[in-house]
Amino acid sequence: MHRRIIAPGALAAASLLLAIPASAASYSPGAPGIGDPYYPYYGNGGYDVSHYGLRLRYQPQTDELQGTATIKARTTQDLSSFDLDFLLDVSEVRVNGVKASFTHAEQHELVITPKRPLAKGTPITVEVRYGGVPSTKSAYGFTTWHRTPDGAVAADEPESAWWWFPSNDHPSDKATYDVSVSVPKGTQAISNGALRSVSSKRGWTEYSWRQDRPQATYLATLAIGRFDITTSRSGRGVPVINAYSADLGANDAAARASVERTGEIVDWLSNYFGPYPFATAGGYVPNTTTGYALETQTRVYYSPKQFAKGANPSVVVHELAHQWYGDDVSLKGWKDIWLNEGFATYAQWLWSEHEGQGTTRQLADQVYSSHPADDPFWKVAPGDPGPDDQFDDAVYDRGAAAIQALRDTVGDHAFFRILKGWPKAHAYGNASVADFEKYAEQISGKPLAGLFDAWLYQPVKPAASAARGFAAAGTPLAxxxxxxxxxxxxxxxxR
Structure with a gap:
């Protein structure tokens, strides 16, 4: 009899193979990107998140953030490993209560390998313990964590989450949130949704916020500092929570005069877009040096610079319009940005008309006539502008003019049915520009492919045939x- 001698290592390997199901060969790593052509490595493949539970502790003096993220998800393929988008230092990861191995890769990938592979359709709970100084972290040469004199702000687009919680960072994977933040007593923490509780212990105060409707990761926000928090209700009963930095200086009065109109504006927008889709509304104005505003869901971020020249309710209208167009109905992919910015700009045009400061017709004519045919403005296609031109003026202005052209073509009755029906048709979900085009044709009963092609996709000024009702070139306009x-x-x- 011939005896085969098996080395101990080989025996262990054989035992491991026996322990893994025969189908394990089908298990593979989740993709390190969700497949968005604008940002190939944003988001991840192999799972779908339903909830983020975040417990955070932040020290403003040192910018140190400690946290535990509990992520509820379900696998969408047989997984041997999967990624989260994250930059801070990780101390431990558990998958369904069992320690998992992990490593950082590329610019912002946290690669997690569970002890056992995960079959498609498996509910998973991923717990990540982490910490670090967010302001010291960068990816692709930039940071979106903004220090302030008394704290910090996380509010940016298209990425912000990497600096404060691990996530599947793409708007196509929306989830609900519970965010609890402990800060030194005398400091406030602002986030999305409803403020569930505030409690103090041993010199620290914990603020607990809940967002009970699906929310894209870039719309999650965190602001820490000394804030004056105000509460009210809109005329239709929507709870409003606003917050103002204690150090806004000369911008304070104008900021309050603008943002405190949130309830009024939410009710007014509801006339056009349908019932407000979330449990709370509001905004916050921290003491930052950035210049933009952002439609962070239910709690809009406003830079104090937006109010440097006085009250500015128009920007409040723009960001609150996004609560329907962008937050409630979110992008399928980043190329669909026109669905956000074109409609938020058109909401400003409607507000302008409401306030007697210029009609939508006059504003559309201003766009069309002020840019000659050879202006580079017309080279940007709002329906697919490319990542470098995603926030170009044309996405906003040409995008809003496209909406006016749609109104001119289908008539007011069909147009306002489209405007109000779209958020309801895709409530709390995702949609594309192509989806909107089909919806507009369905509601209006008219073929609109040529109109959308001329206004959203062609890198030239729309011809007069696609701009009926617009002022002709050279027409003197006020x-x-x-x-x-x-x-x-x-x-x-x-940046």
Whole structure:
């Protein structure tokens, strides 16, 4: 009899193979990107998140953030490993209560390998313990964690989460949130949704916020500092929570005069877009040096610079319009940005008309006539602008003019049915520009492919045949009073 001698290592390997199901060969790593052509490595493949539970502790003096993220998800393929988008230092990861191995890769990938592979359709709970100084971290040469004299702010687009919680960072994977933040007593913590509780112990105060409707990761926000928090209700009963930095200086009065109109504006927008889709509304104005505003869900971020020239309700209209167009109905992919910015800009045009500062017709004519055919403005296609032009003026202005052209073509009755019906048709979900085009044709009963092609996709000024009702080139026009305020709301976050 011939005896085969098996080395101990080989025996262990054989035992391991026996322990893994025969189908294990089908298990593979989740993709390190969700497949968005604008940002190939944003988001991740292999799972779908339903909830983020975040317990955070932040020290403003040192910018130190400690946290535990508990992520509820379900696998969408047989997984051997999966990624989260994250930058801070990780001390431990558990998957369904069992320690998992992990490593950082590329610019912002946290690669997690569970002890056992995960079959498709498996509910998973991922617990990540982490900490660090967010302001010392960067990816692709930038940071979106903004220090302030008394704290910090996380509010940016298209990425912000990497600096404060691990996530599947793409708007197509929306989830609910519970965010609890402990800060030194005398400091406040602002986030999305409803403020569930405030409690103090041993010199620290914990603020607990809940967002009970699906929310894209870039719309999650965190602000820590000394804030004056105000509460009220809109005329239709929507709870409003606003917050103002204690150090706004000369911008304080104008900021309050603008943001405190949130309830009024939410009710007014509801006339056009349908019932407000969330449990609370509001905004906050921290003492930051950035220049933009951002539609962070239910709690809009406003830079104090938005109010440097006085009250600016137009920017409040723009960001609150996003609560329907962008937050409730979110992008399928980043190329669909027109669905956010075109409609938020058109909401400003409607507000301008409401305030007697220029009609939507006058504002559309201003866009069309002020840019000659050879202006580079027309080279940007709002329906697919490319990542470098995602926040170009054309996405906003040409995008809003496209909406006016749609109104001219289908008539007011069908147009306002489209405007109000779209958020309801895709409530708390995601949609694309192509989806909107089909919806507009369905509601209006008219073929609109040529119109959308001319206004959203062709890198040239739409011909007169696609701009019926617009003022002809060279027509003398008086600039609408609201024009500068509308333009001031343009543009993405600064790098």
């Amino acid at each position: 600039q609408p009073k609201s024009w500068k305020a509308v333009e001031a709301a343009h543009g993405g976050p600064n």
